[in-house]
Amino acid sequence: MESNDAVRRLSALAQDSRLAVFRLLVRAGPEGMAAGDIARGLGLAPNTLSAQLTVLANAGLIRSRRDGRSIVYAADYDAMSALLVFLMDDCCQGRPEVCAPVADLTARIACCEQPRGALS
Amino acid sequence: MESNDAVRRLSALAQDSRLAVFRLLVRAGPEGMAAGDIARGLGLAPNTLSAQLTVLANAGLIRSRRDGRSIVYAADYDAMSALLVFLMDDCCQGRPEVCAPVADLTARIACCEQPRGALS
DNA sequence: CCAACAATTCCACGATACTGGAAATATGGA
DNA sequence: TCCATATTTCCAGTATCGTGGAATTGTTGG
Numbered sequence: 001m002e003s004n005d006a007v008r009r010l011s012a013l014a015q016d017s018r019l020a021v022f023r024l025l026v027r028a029g030p031e032g033m034a035a036g037d038i039a040r041g042l043g044l045a046p047n048t049l050s051a052q053l054t055v056l057a058n059a060g061l062i063r064s065r066r067d068g069r070s071i072v073y074a075a076d077y078d079a080m081s082a083l084l085v086f087l088m089d090d091c092c093q094g095r096p097e098v099c100a101p102v103a104d105l106t107a108r109i110a111c112c113e114q115p116r117g118a119l120s
Numbered sequence: 121m122e123s124n125d126a127v128r129r130l131s132a133l134a135q136d137s138r139l140a141v142f143r144l145l146v147r148a149g150p151e152g153m154a155a156g157d158i159a160r161g162l163g164l165a166p167n168t169l170s171a172q173l174t175v176l177a178n179a180g181l182i183r184s185r186r187d188g189r190s191i192v193y194a195a196d197y198d199a200m201s202a203l204l205v206f207l208m209d210d211c212c213q214g215r216p217e218v219c220a221p222v223a224d225l226t227a228r229i230a231c232c233e234q235p236r237g238a239l240s
Numbered sequence: 241c242c243a244a245c246a247a248t249t250c251c252a253c254g255a256t257a258c259t260g261g262a263a264a265t266a267t268g269g270a
Numbered sequence: 271t272c273c274a275t276a277t278t279t280c281c282a283g284t285a286t287c288g289t290g291g292a293a294t295t296g297t298t299g300g
Contacts, residue, residue, distance in 0.1 A: 014130035027210050090147050
């Protein structure tokens with residue numbers, strides 16, 4: 001991943017409404033949400049939301065597909081992962097203790113792995 | 121972590137020079153680097169860099185301490201971890217396959233864990 | 241074809257951010 | 271104390287961004 005792309009993605013997320021949109025889509029999962037539902041859910045004007053969605057899409061953080069009259073947006077998990085790695089790459093060259101806080105929390109992100117859980 | 125803080129941190133990182141500074145400090149480790157060395161390393165004017173460092177510090181992403189005539193800056197790994205978790209929280213409620221790309225890459229971030237490595 | 245609905249594009253205003261010159265503050269050494 | 275070094279603060283000019291009203295495109299159903 002290039003630095004320019006990282007800045008574009010970070011800029012896209014560095015705004016109240018867009019961050020809320022992205023986190024909503026992260027929670028919504030791969031099926032995504034229609035633009036109208038996002039607007040209603042977050043209380044945003046349709047045209048304003050449209051501009052924000054364009055920014056997120058240009059950054060590669062979300063994808064869109066048409067479904068009837070609606071356009072459905074979904075988070076791009078691969079793009080987000082690439083950004084996270086870019087940010088923390090080489091965070092500790094040979095010294096495990098440095099990245100410990102990051103490593104600990106990645107376990108929380110990987111919520112569904114449940115390595116010790118008995119679920120499913 | 122609050123949404124306002126997340127936006128502040130993302131905004132701080134959403135700029136060429138500041139992103140370069142932060143990544144440089146991530147690589148520099150907990151000992152950090154003097155402001156002058158950062159400026160020379162990245163080819164930035166001292167006053168411009170100072171403004172950028174202030175933004176990163178206000179966002180909580182870096183910390184500073186005085187060492188003689190220099191002021192030494194270091195990345196705050198805990199703050200960064202909190203941001204990463206905030207971004208991807210609840211990324212997959214009960215469906216492990218959704219977060220797989222993220223979970224895979226967290227292994228790359230946790231570079232020093234080397235669970236299968238024989239080093240040290 | 242026409243009307244209703246969903247979303248986007250166009251446009252302009254107000255606010256915010258990045259940059260660099262010049263001056264100011266703080267530290268260390270003679 | 272005086273000077274050089276290291277960094278910050280002040281200030282203003284330029285550029286960019288977020289927002290919302292109005293008009294436009296695309297889709298569905300009668």
